Amino acid sequence: MTTKATARSARRRRSRFALGLGIVAVPLVLALLGPLFTGDPGPRSASFTLGGGHWLGTDFVGRDVWRQVLHGGRTVVLTALAATALAYLVALPVGLVSALTHLRRLEDVLMRPLDVLLAVPSLLLILLVASVFAPGAAGLALLVALVNVPDAARIVRAAAGEVAARPAVEALRMQGETWWRIAVGYVGRSSLRTLAADAGIRLTGVLYLVSTAAFLGVGVAPDAADWAVMVDRNRTGLLVQPWAVVVPALLIVALTTGTNLLFDAALEKTPRTKGRRP
Structure with missing residues (x-):
């Protein structure tokens, strides 16, 4: 790999990271800091109007x-x-326990109930x-976490199982290293890249589930200031007042797209430059 190719790869990685950061920064700033600048909800006026002293x-x-946009992102993001x-907790x-154990029965006790749960949409x-x-x-956070545990555990087991089969793990056992040092210090650290890639995809899926659940009225009040609720409750006036639907929908899309770009850029490997032989 030439130096120029390596430089191009590094520039592409930096540009992708900057693009992802720029995209995800907008919804994150609005979600986390927006409620600090909204003040009181303000008086209500006619529904589905444009202008009249209201930006959107x-x-x-x-x-x-x-004001609803500024208030509505914190619940989704947090x-x-x-x-x-x-x-992941x-x-x-x-x-890790399933990948490192030599007891088939223990592995079955840990993984089979999760397989049953995985079969349910x-x-x-x-x-x-x-x-x-x-x-x-x-409660919504707990529910979404629960339905993500089986798939996440299978990814952890697969990634850790590949590392656990290496001779280095057996050597560590023979040296008398503790289970914690083997599982976390070596197997977990060696699997970190795979788990980080899965975390990026999983966070996007979790955002989808949280938004969809809120869209269906789960975990939030029907008239709550929430981006997903805004999309649902204002869709009847889409042709009259599109901003009430388009803006929160775009913020959710920007959050998921920017997150994926950030993780992709962070995990992309920069090719090593091979020196030429004289």
């Missing part, structure tokens, strides 16, 4: 769309991040549980 018009109950973190130890399970318990935002 009004929504289906006459609220200012811009719920998705919490659900992803909780899923369970999947990592289950996958994620959104269907969320809707079934939500119809009984009516969860809030925290």
Whole structure:
């Protein structure tokens, strides 16, 4: 690989990272800092109007769309991040123990219940549980984490299992290294690249599930300031007042697209330059 090719690859990686950062920064800033600048909700006026002192018009109950946009991202972002973190909090130890154990029965105890759970469609399970318990935002995060644990655990097990089969792991066992040092210090660290790639894809899937659940009224109030709820409740006036639907929808798309670009750029390998022989 020539030096020029390596430089081009590095520039492409930096440009992709910058593009992803620029795309994801807009919804993240609005979601995390927006509520600090909105103040009171303001008076309600006629529904589905454009202008009239409102930058983006009004929504289906006459609220200012811009204020709703500033308020509506925090729930989506924080719920998705919490659900992803909780899923890996369970999947990592289950996958590592399953990959490193020599006891077939223990592996079956850990993985077979997850296989059963994996057979149930994620959104269907969320809707079934939500119809009984009516969860809030925290409950929605737990539900989304639950449906992501089986797949995440299988990815961890597959990645860790490949590393656990290396002679180095057996050498570490013979040297008397602790299970923690082998599992986390060597196997987990060696699997980090695969798990990071899966985390990027999984976060996008979690965002989709959280947004879809909120769109269907799970975890949030029907008139809550939430981007997914805004898309659902304002779609009847799409042709009259499109900004109430288009803006929150674009913010959700930007969040998922930017996240994928960031992870792709962070995980892309820069080709090594091979020196020429004299």
